[in-house]
Amino acid sequence: MAHSNPLLESFNTPFGVPPFAEIKLEHYKPGIEKLIEKSRSEIEVIANQTEAPSFENTIVSLERGGRDLDQAAEVFFNLNSAETSDEMQALANELSPMLTEFSNEIMQNTALFERVKSIYDNQANFTLDKEDQMLLRKTYLGFVRSGANLNEEDKKKYRELSNALAMASLKFGENVLAETNSYELLLQNPDDLKGLPDGAIDAAALAAEEKGHKGMWLFTLQAPSFLPFMEYAENRELREKMYKAYMSKAYKGDDLDNQEKVKEIVRLRFEMAKVLGYNTYADYVLEERMAEKPEKVKDFLNDLLKKAWPKAKEEVEELKAYIKKLGDNIALERWDWAFYSQKLKNEKYQLDDEMLRPYFQMEKAVDGIFEVAKKLYGLTFKKNNNIPVYHKDVQAYEVLDESGKHISVFYADFFPRAGKRGGAWMTSYRGQWKTDTDHRPVVSIVCNFTPPTASKPSLLTYNEVETLFHEFGHALHGMLADGKYNSLSGTSVYWDFVELPSQILENWLMEKECLDLFASHYQTGESIPEDLIEKIKASSNYHEAYQTLRQLSFGLMDMAWHSLTEENIEISDVASFEQDAMKQTELFKPIPGTCMSTQFSHIFQGGYAAGYYSYKWAEVLDADAFSVFKSKGLFDHTTAKSFRDNILSKGGSEHPMELYKRFRGQEPTVDALLERSGLK
Structure with a gap:
């Protein structure tokens, strides 16, 4: 008797979440192949029906179709990021082109596009509300931006380009993960640990023991290991070694090198934009963003650069003077920055990460x-322990509203492991939409926080708590979705608007009223002292200009890669191209053998291509929006309700600027951000 495939059946689980334990690696390929066939016949029915095209029988049917396929793909690709293996990565290389090919087949179905176009051209004849209009616009543009208007030869070319692009991005990410996992700094001499906090030493001893090196200490390029090392290790040679290892990921000329991948991805994106009639890939991307045009993004970034540069320069000079005052006879290099910056911060504000850690036990921060x-x-x-999870470290929660109604399932996955890519992200296993019933979302956040050790629970740095608040802000955007259509709900918004819900939540972390809810000493239970909160506030702009320049350098480099045209698309050297793009932001000279582009997963693997500026863009929005909470009250019910009703629950159902103005009463200004960053 043939075994059944859970991907082809309704998920018989609490809230219909994926039955992770039942889904085996061998289920994905046949399951996804079958679901592609099923979706293909649904598309044929919509495209070839004899009834005249209407919003319901074409646009809504299209929106509702292929749901099982989407679900299976979501499970697979979410796990390929959070809990992967060599076998799974090999499978991703088979499934990715298959899904891209099928998506292209739909988008270039002539009969289907003719129906969509006829509704779009005659929309005045249909009774459509704002959400319907947005779905129609998005559907029509989706076809056009995927080559539906092209001749047969160009359609074929577009398909080939997008397939190649999907594969290249996948390989880029695999190389970065492999490089991150393979580096080990194994220390035997206790003197090499000087300056490091106990927590970092305990974690390194545990890591070494797990790899069979009992009595030694193992440091890696995972953030919870790498960052404390760079901030506290007194051994400068080792800091240099770690820094160079980190900054040379996928840039060593070996089989994990990403230089050719970067060139390939950039060229493929350019070719794709060109086929569709755009000047550059950035023009193509920004058509569907608040920023609209590359010139506007570059002006925005350069304007902030002008404001932040003098202050950043001051911050560097101050640190150089401080090093001199300490009597350390060195020239300040990048691998010194975090170390001396932390020392000076401690001296200026009597505050460092390790003083705050005991008040940020992870479980309490989550409760907070x-x-x-x-x-x-x-x-x-x-x-809810009955909700299936994909790894023993993952916690599952049921989310209820004030009336006790089910709102969402929420997964939290916090600690690093070999099968998980670096960084932190929010994702979903199911979106939200309405038919006769309201289908509620399944949302997850995945992070790489400091794990517990034998002697201590997981104690987070302030930055890690900030990351928790950030990702949870995205999660709220997903959980509170309240729209008719899945493709417009939750975080399905313009990319430069998506960081508003996440970044605004970080502001609460600076306020006593919020910290008092959860920040208490993990041993004594005493609340975080008032003077520490004052110090957090006072030090909140510490080296803010330097950090701003770092963000701007990535934004400018991203725009440079994606603004290439026919004349200059042939890049001979990745590192020198990158240095050229970032030079006006640089406070240090470049270090040979290092390169950011080859490991910059945000833009070469994730969805931030020509979009990295959106972090700064959204900071303008979040500072401006938070100023309302500041003046009305941190937990003011009316303000919170307005933010929920106008922004969080609305998803991408209307243009983001309209939603923003409805909440704020006006367009945002940069003033609140400059004030908050101390750059005014």
Whole structure:
């Protein structure tokens, strides 16, 4: 008897979440192949029906179709990021082109596009609300931007380019993950640990023991290991070694090198934009963004650069003077920055990461963020062990609103492991939409926080708590979605708007009223002292200009890669191209053998191509929006309700600027950001 495939059946689980334990590697390929066939016949029915094209029988049918396929693909690709293996990565290389090919087949189906176009051209004849209009616009543009208007030869070319692009991005990410996982700094001499906090030493001893090196200490390029090392290790040679290892990921001329991949991805993107009639890939991307045009993005970044540069220069000079004052006879290099910056911060504000850690036990910080969500939006998070998870470290929660109604399932996955890519992200296993019933979302956040050790629970740095708040802000955007259509709900918004819900939540972390909810000493239970909160506030702009320049350098480099035209698309050297793009932001001279582009997963693997500027763009929005909470009250019910109703629940159902103005009463200005960053 043939075994059944869980991907082809309804998920018989609490809230219909994926039955992770039942889904085996061998289920994905046959399951996805079958679901592609099923979706293909659904598309044929829509495209070839005899009824005249209407919004319902074409646009809505298209929106509702292929749901099972989407679900299976979501499970697979989410796990390929959070819990992968060599076998899974090999499978991704088979499935990715298959799905891209099928998506292209739909988007270039002539009969289908003719129906969509006829509705789009005659929309005045249909009764459509704003959400319907947005779905129609997005559907029509989706076809056009995927080559539906092209002749047969160009359609074929577009298909080939997008297939090649999917494969190249996948390989880029695999190389970065392999490089991150393979580097080990194994120390035997206790003197080499000088300056490092106990927590970092314990974690390194544990890591070494797990690899069979008992009595030694192992440091890696995973953030919880790398960052404390760069901030506290007194051994300068080792800091240099770690820094260079980190900054040379996928840039060593070996089989994990990404230089040719970068060139290939950039060229493929350019070719794709050209086929579709755009000047550059950035022009193509920004058509569907708040920023609209590459010139506007570059002006925005350069304007901030002008404002931040003098202050950043001052910050570097101050650190050089401080090093001199300490009597350390060195020229300040990049691998010294975090170390001396932390030391000076401690001296200026009597504050460093290690003083705050005991007050940020991870479980309490999670309870704290839940409490914030309750005070703002009336949500309750109930841990539910009956909800299947994909790894023993993952916690599953049921989310309820103030009336006890089910809102969402929420997964939290916090610690690093070999099968998980670096960084932190929010994702979903199911979106939200409405038919006769309201289909509620399944949302997840994945992070790489400091794990517990034998002697201590997981104690987070302030930055890690900030990351938790950030990703949870994205999660709220997903969980509170309240739209008719999945493709417009939750985080399905313009890319330069998507960081507003995440970044605004970070602001609460600076406020006593919020910290008092959860920041208490993990041993004594005493609340975080008032003077520490004052120090957090006072030091909040510490080296802000330097950090701003770093963000701007990535934004400018991203725009440079994606603004290439026919004349200059042939790049001979990745590192010198990158240095050229970033030079006006550089406070240090470039270090031979290092390169950011070859490991910059955000733009070469994730969705931030020609979009990295959106972090800064959204900072303008979040500072401006938070100023309302500041003046009305941190947990003011009316303000929170307005933010939920106009922004969080609306997703991409209307143009983001319209939503923003409805909440704020006006367009945002850069003033609140400059003030908050101390750059005014």
